Amino acid sequence: MSSRWLRRVPLRPTLRLRLILLNGALLFGSGLLLGALASLRWEQPTGLLTVGLPSLLLVTLLGMGMAWLLVGRALRPLHRVTATAQRLGEENLDERIRYAGAHDEVAELAGTFDAMLDRLAESFESQKRFVANASHELRTPLAVMRTEVDVTLDDPDADLGEYRRMARVVRDASERANSLVEALLVLARSEAQSGRRLVRKVETDLADGAAAALSAIDREAKRLSLHISTTLDPAPVVGDPSLLERLAGNLLENGVRYNHLHGQLWVETGADPEYAWLVVANTGFEVAQADVPGLFEPFRRGGRERTGARGAGLGLAIVRAVCDAHGGTVSAVALDEGGLEVTIRLPVASA
Known part of the structure; x- marks a missing residue:
C-alpha cells in the first residue's frame, strides 16, 4: 500500500x-x-x-x-x-442532478433536490420580475414630476396658472407613488406572515370590514351611478383587523375601478360551521377565464380596462397574500356578461 x-x-x-x-x-x-x-x-x-x-x-x-x-x-x-x-448561485440556478440510476432512496433524494431547485429558480425569477416592475411603477410618477417641474421652470413666460397646473400634476403623481409604496408595504407584510403565526390575532368580522370599505368607495360609486347590492351576514374570523380591512377594501376598490357607468356591484358575507366568506362581484369588461389566475400576480392586469394606469396591479396580489397569512383561500370567476366574482374563504372563529 x-x-x-x-x-x-x-x-x-x-x-x-x-x-x-x-x-x-x-x-x-x-x-x-x-x-x-x-x-x-x-x-x-x-x-x-x-x-x-x-x-x-x-x-x-x-x-x-x-x-x-x-x-x-x-x-x-x-x-x-x-x-x-x-x-449554486443566483446566476446558475438552472443546474440539476438529473439522477438516472435505480429508483431508490438516492434517486428520491436527488429528485427532491431538483424539485427544490425548481422552486428556488422560480422564486428568484419572480423576485426579479417584482423588483423590475416595482422600479418601473415607482419611476413613472417620479419621471412625471421631474418633467413637469423642469418644463415649467424652463418656461420664462410661465404664469401663476401654469405653476398651479404643475403643482396639481406633481400632487397627483406623488399620491400615486405614495399609494404604490403603501401597497408594497402591505404586500410585504402579508407575505412575511404567510405560513407563520400572525403577529396580531383579534376576533373580527368580515362584514364590518366590508361595511367600512363600502363607505370608503361611496363617493366614487355614486360618480359612476353604480347599483350596489349587499347581504352582510355575520362572518366572524380571527386575524389581523388592518390586513382584513385592506383585503375587503382592495376587492371593493377593484369592483368600482374596473366597472362601467351604471354598472352593478354585489357584496355578500356569511359563515358556516367551518368557514366565513366574503364575495365581491362586479360588472365590467370581459376577462378571459384563462387570464384570471394571473390577476393575482403582482403588477398583473387583464382586460381592456385593466391595462392602463388605473392602479399598480397589486390589489389582488395583496388579497391573496392576506388570505394565505390567515390560512384561507381566494378564488375568482370571470362572469359571462363581463366582470369578476371573487370569493374569500377564511376559517371561522370558534364560538
Whole structure:
C-alpha cells in the first residue's frame, strides 16, 4: 500500500468509512464466531488458528475492499448533490442532478433536490420580475414630476396658472407613488406572515370590514351611478383587523375601478360551521377565464380596462397574500356578461 494511496483515503469519519468499518467488523466477528464453533469439533485447535485466522483476515479485507467500491458507487449521486449545491448561485440556478440510476432512496433524494431547485429558480425569477416592475411603477410618477417641474421652470413666460397646473400634476403623481409604496408595504407584510403565526390575532368580522370599505368607495360609486347590492351576514374570523380591512377594501376598490357607468356591484358575507366568506362581484369588461389566475400576480392586469394606469396591479396580489397569512383561500370567476366574482374563504372563529 503506497503512501500516495494513503493520502487519498479520507481520514475524517465519513459515511463511506463508517460503513466499511462496520462491514469489516461484521465479517471478522462472524468469522470468529464460526471459528469458535468449529474449534469445538476440531481435534487440533492450533491448526485451526494457523489456517483459519489468516483466511479470516483475508476474507475480511476482501469484503471491506468490495464494500468500499460498492458504497462509493452508491454514494456517488450524493457527491453530485453536494458538488451541485456548492456551485449554486443566483446566476446558475438552472443546474440539476438529473439522477438516472435505480429508483431508490438516492434517486428520491436527488429528485427532491431538483424539485427544490425548481422552486428556488422560480422564486428568484419572480423576485426579479417584482423588483423590475416595482422600479418601473415607482419611476413613472417620479419621471412625471421631474418633467413637469423642469418644463415649467424652463418656461420664462410661465404664469401663476401654469405653476398651479404643475403643482396639481406633481400632487397627483406623488399620491400615486405614495399609494404604490403603501401597497408594497402591505404586500410585504402579508407575505412575511404567510405560513407563520400572525403577529396580531383579534376576533373580527368580515362584514364590518366590508361595511367600512363600502363607505370608503361611496363617493366614487355614486360618480359612476353604480347599483350596489349587499347581504352582510355575520362572518366572524380571527386575524389581523388592518390586513382584513385592506383585503375587503382592495376587492371593493377593484369592483368600482374596473366597472362601467351604471354598472352593478354585489357584496355578500356569511359563515358556516367551518368557514366565513366574503364575495365581491362586479360588472365590467370581459376577462378571459384563462387570464384570471394571473390577476393575482403582482403588477398583473387583464382586460381592456385593466391595462392602463388605473392602479399598480397589486390589489389582488395583496388579497391573496392576506388570505394565505390567515390560512384561507381566494378564488375568482370571470362572469359571462363581463366582470369578476371573487370569493374569500377564511376559517371561522370558534364560538
